[in-house]
Amino acid sequence: MKLTGAQILFQGMVEEGVEVIFGIPGGSVIPLYDxxxxxxxxxxxxxxxxxxxxxxxxxxxxxxxxxGICLATSGPGATNLVTGLANAFLDSVxxxxxxxxxxxxxxGKDAFQETxxxxxxxxxxxxxxxxxxxxxxxxIIKQSFHLARTGRPGPVLIDIPRNIFLEHAEFSYPDxxxxxxxxxxxxxxxxQIKKAAKLINEAERPVIIxxxxxxxAQAGAELKYLAETTQTPVVTTLLGIGCFPEHHVLSYGMAGxxxxxxxxxxxxxxxxxxxxGMRFDDxxxxxxxxxxxxxxxxxxDIDPAEIGKNVHVDVPIVGDVKMVLQELxxxxxxxxxxxxxxxxxxxxxxxxxxxxxxxxxxLPQYVVxxxxxxxxxxxxxxTGVGQHQMWAAQHFYYDKPNSFISSGGLGAMGFGLPAAMGxxxxxxxxTVWCIDGDGGFQMTIQELATIVQENAAVKIAILNNGYxxxxxxWQELFYKRHYVATPISCPDFVKIAEGYCIPGLKITNKKDVxxxxxxxxxxxxxxxxxxxxxxxxNVYPMVPPGAGLAELLExxxxxxxxxxDSNKLPVSNI
Amino acid sequence: xIKTRHTIVALVGNKPGVLTRxxxxxxxxxxxxxxxxxxxxxxxxxxxxxxVVNGTDNLLExxxxxxxxxxxxxxxxDVTGDNITARExxxxxxxxxxxxxxxxxxxxxxxxxxxxxxxxxxxxxEITGDEEKVDSLLKLLRNFGIREIARTGxxxxxxxxxxxxxxxx
Numbered sequence: 001m002k003l004t005g006a007q008i009l010f011q012g013m014v015e016e017g018v019e020v021i022f023g024i025p026g027g028s029v030i031p032l033y034d035x036x037x038x039x040x041x042x043x044x045x046x047x048x049x050x051x052x053x054x055x056x057x058x059x060x061x062x063x064x065x066x067x068g069i070c071l072a073t074s075g076p077g078a079t080n081l082v083t084g085l086a087n088a089f090l091d092s093v094x095x096x097x098x099x100x101x102x103x104x105x106x107x108g109k110d111a112f113q114e115t116x117x118x119x120x121x122x123x124x125x126x127x128x129x130x131x132x133x134x135x136x137x138x139x140i141i142k143q144s145f146h147l148a149r150t151g152r153p154g155p156v157l158i159d160i161p162r163n164i165f166l167e168h169a170e171f172s173y174p175d176x177x178x179x180x181x182x183x184x185x186x187x188x189x190x191x192q193i194k195k196a197a198k199l200i201n202e203a204e205r206p207v208i209i210x211x212x213x214x215x216x217a218q219a220g221a222e223l224k225y226l227a228e229t230t231q232t233p234v235v236t237t238l239l240g241i242g243c244f245p246e247h248h249v250l251s252y253g254m255a256g257x258x259x260x261x262x263x264x265x266x267x268x269x270x271x272x273x274x275x276x277g278m279r280f281d282d283x284x285x286x287x288x289x290x291x292x293x294x295x296x297x298x299x300x301d302i303d304p305a306e307i308g309k310n311v312h313v314d315v316p317i318v319g320d321v322k323m324v325l326q327e328l329x330x331x332x333x334x335x336x337x338x339x340x341x342x343x344x345x346x347x348x349x350x351x352x353x354x355x356x357x358x359x360x361x362x363l364p365q366y367v368v369x370x371x372x373x374x375x376x377x378x379x380x381x382x383t384g385v386g387q388h389q390m391w392a393a394q395h396f397y398y399d400k401p402n403s404f405i406s407s408g409g410l411g412a413m414g415f416g417l418p419a420a421m422g423x424x425x426x427x428x429x430x431t432v433w434c435i436d437g438d439g440g441f442q443m444t445i446q447e448l449a450t451i452v453q454e455n456a457a458v459k460i461a462i463l464n465n466g467y468x469x470x471x472x473x474w475q476e477l478f479y480k481r482h483y484v485a486t487p488i489s490c491p492d493f494v495k496i497a498e499g500y501c502i503p504g505l506k507i508t509n510k511k512d513v514x515x516x517x518x519x520x521x522x523x524x525x526x527x528x529x530x531x532x533x534x535x536x537x538n539v540y541p542m543v544p545p546g547a548g549l550a551e552l553l554e555x556x557x558x559x560x561x562x563x564x565d566s567n568k569l570p571v572s573n574i
Numbered sequence: 575x576i577k578t579r580h581t582i583v584a585l586v587g588n589k590p591g592v593l594t595r596x597x598x599x600x601x602x603x604x605x606x607x608x609x610x611x612x613x614x615x616x617x618x619x620x621x622x623x624x625x626v627v628n629g630t631d632n633l634l635e636x637x638x639x640x641x642x643x644x645x646x647x648x649x650x651x652d653v654t655g656d657n658i659t660a661r662e663x664x665x666x667x668x669x670x671x672x673x674x675x676x677x678x679x680x681x682x683x684x685x686x687x688x689x690x691x692x693x694x695x696x697x698x699x700e701i702t703g704d705e706e707k708v709d710s711l712l713k714l715l716r717n718f719g720i721r722e723i724a725r726t727g728x729x730x731x732x733x734x735x736x737x738x739x740x741x742x743x
Binding site: 118119122123126127130147179180181182303304305307308309 | 587590591595636642644647648
């Protein structure tokens with residue numbers, strides 16, 4: 001059967017189970033869009049900026065576990081995808097991005113809307129392709145989806161010249177991929193697993209640090225079994241939030257720069273770190289030379305290049321987290337660690353990181369907590385980047401994987417709204433809240449139009465403090481309150497929302513928070529609440545840049561006093 | 575951490591952009607390449623690449639792993655310390671007058687190098703060997719005045735019969 005390149009692309013997507021495409025048309029993809037109506041099973045979401053397409057595909061992929069698709073034209077369309085691709089790359093999100101390219105005969109001539117898309121995206125994609133022969137297209141689509149979703153997932157970009165969409169080729173979708181250079185290791189090495197089990201069985205103060213790899217591998221049950229059987233406390237990375245129920249008695253929340261004090265102290269005093277599907281990012285480790293100074297490290301990850309990259313590892317296990325944990329769980333002993341757990345509980349009491357300070361003012365932490373109360377945790381929270389992101393990570397309890405969607409590695413402001421939209425489109429029956437800051441919200445605010453056009457009932461909570469808050473916090477703490485370029489004005493968000501036909505409320509008093517959230521939840525469609533929160537509220541705990549995890553600053557208003565815990569609690573006493 | 579010179583041999587897909595992918599990775603991660611040489615291998619559609627990198631063992635482990643992650647890279651082996659044959663080829667154009675020509679030819683003979691072009695005021699010499707041999711020759715020729723040098727960088731291969739699964743890069 002002969003098909004055009006455009007038909008091959010869409011047919012390939014259908015074969016791969018694609019349901020939604022986030023995109024914007026432009027010159028080089030007109031022939032592609034012309035073919036789209038032939039595939040009514042593919043829903044096209046017309047975003048307002050390509051960055052929105054990429055972030056929406058990302059949010060969709062994280063919420064559903066499926067490959068997210070974004071589509072853009074050549075030149076500016078492709079360059080606008082860049083932030084979203086980099087974001088998906090750093091957070092290992094499965095995505096396939098399609099970009100149009102100028103016709104083959106124009107490539108290299110600096111033609112209208114020509115950019116070297118594969119060149120630009122090379123370091124921020126797992127792999128990319130420039131299609132030069134329509135006969136190769138089906139194979140490339142097959143490979144792209146395979147690469148995007150297997151191994152360590154990531155974005156794959158296919159750059160397709162305009163003429164390829166129009167040319168014909170015999171279509172048969174390949175059953176298998178032929179990629180001799182790509183063979184992810186799934187089974188962990190049995191000898192290594194045995195060594196890890198021995199360390200776990202012998203450890204006195206083990207801590208599990210679980211990351212997004214645990215969510216990707218759907219290894220929540222295996223992780224829980226490991227933790228419960230060996231009575232090992234679990235802390236997570238920012239992106240690992242939700243892989244282990246935060247209400248679980250062994251959960252000690254998020255660790256790292258704005259992690260829970262007790263989670264960081266646990267790492268600091270541990271004699272064994274069991275790192276599961278994570279990559280020792282600097283926001284997690286703090287000063288690397290001071291990280292887990294008493295611990296040996298078992299590191300389980302599917303990407304061999306992550307082993308030993310930042311932290312010395314005693315027992316590396318390369319493999320799929322689920323498969324490795326299944327094998328590991330056969331070798332571990334049922335253990336009681338009363339002393340160690342007691343120690344963590346006493347830290348939890350001494351350093352109540354989630355305590356919200358007494359205030360009649362409207363505190364951002366309080367808003368997040370009330371969203372939690374209203375949803376009872378049964379929601380997806382998508383955030384931008386900054387203070388609000390950390391409060392959303394801290395003060396909402398996440399018991400399910402993929403319920404916290406956030407830009408971790410790249411830290412891309414503007415991620416929140418389009419990611420929430422993608423998540424809502426992927427999980428229409430789940431309540432989706434976008435918790436954003438007043439700064440970041442203005443970066444992708446145009447996607448309000450998409451939300452309305454697509455009737456995606458995203459609930460939006462802006463924690464509006466009139467600052468680029470996280471930068472302001474750093475200026476306050478480390479730059480002598482030298483607030484340069486951080487006070488930021490914003491439009492009347494409620495009026496803006498009204499302009500997009502989205503109802504909204506501006507909340508300035510604490511007492512109005514709960515009714516406002518209720519009103520938003522009761523409303524059928526999208527809803528926006530602009531919370532005018534305390535302008536100079538800081539995120540605590542905080543591990544200052546260059547400090548070790550135990551050298552953290554605590555809230556509330558005790559920020560000058562660091563925990564001198566290492567003196568108070570010598571390791572031998574634990 | 576002691577820095578040593580490592581020779582990495584990679585088998586890579588003969589595809590457009592593969593060299594860019596490798597080069598981009600070295601640049602982006604700050605690996606310092608001393609030389610890189612690429613050419614066809616005995617397997618159709620695959621090229622063999624020899625890369626010489628200076629760095630600590632830890633760094634080289636990262637280099638090897640990061641290279642392995644490139645989808646078009648089929649295999650990467652660090653052959654440093656293995657029993658390898660390593661060669662490079664250099665073309666050297668050296669100033670030669672009627673009085674110096676015979677002395678240069680004598681040196682060339684000692685090195686078992688070849689004269690590949692003779693001009694009234696210069697000689698072009700072709701030499702193959704390991705880097706040290708090429709460097710020694712250059713040192714001796716420098717006194718005569720070197721006009722131009724072109725070096726291929728190292729190519730390397732394990733000695734003897736390839737053992738399955740180990741030597742194929």
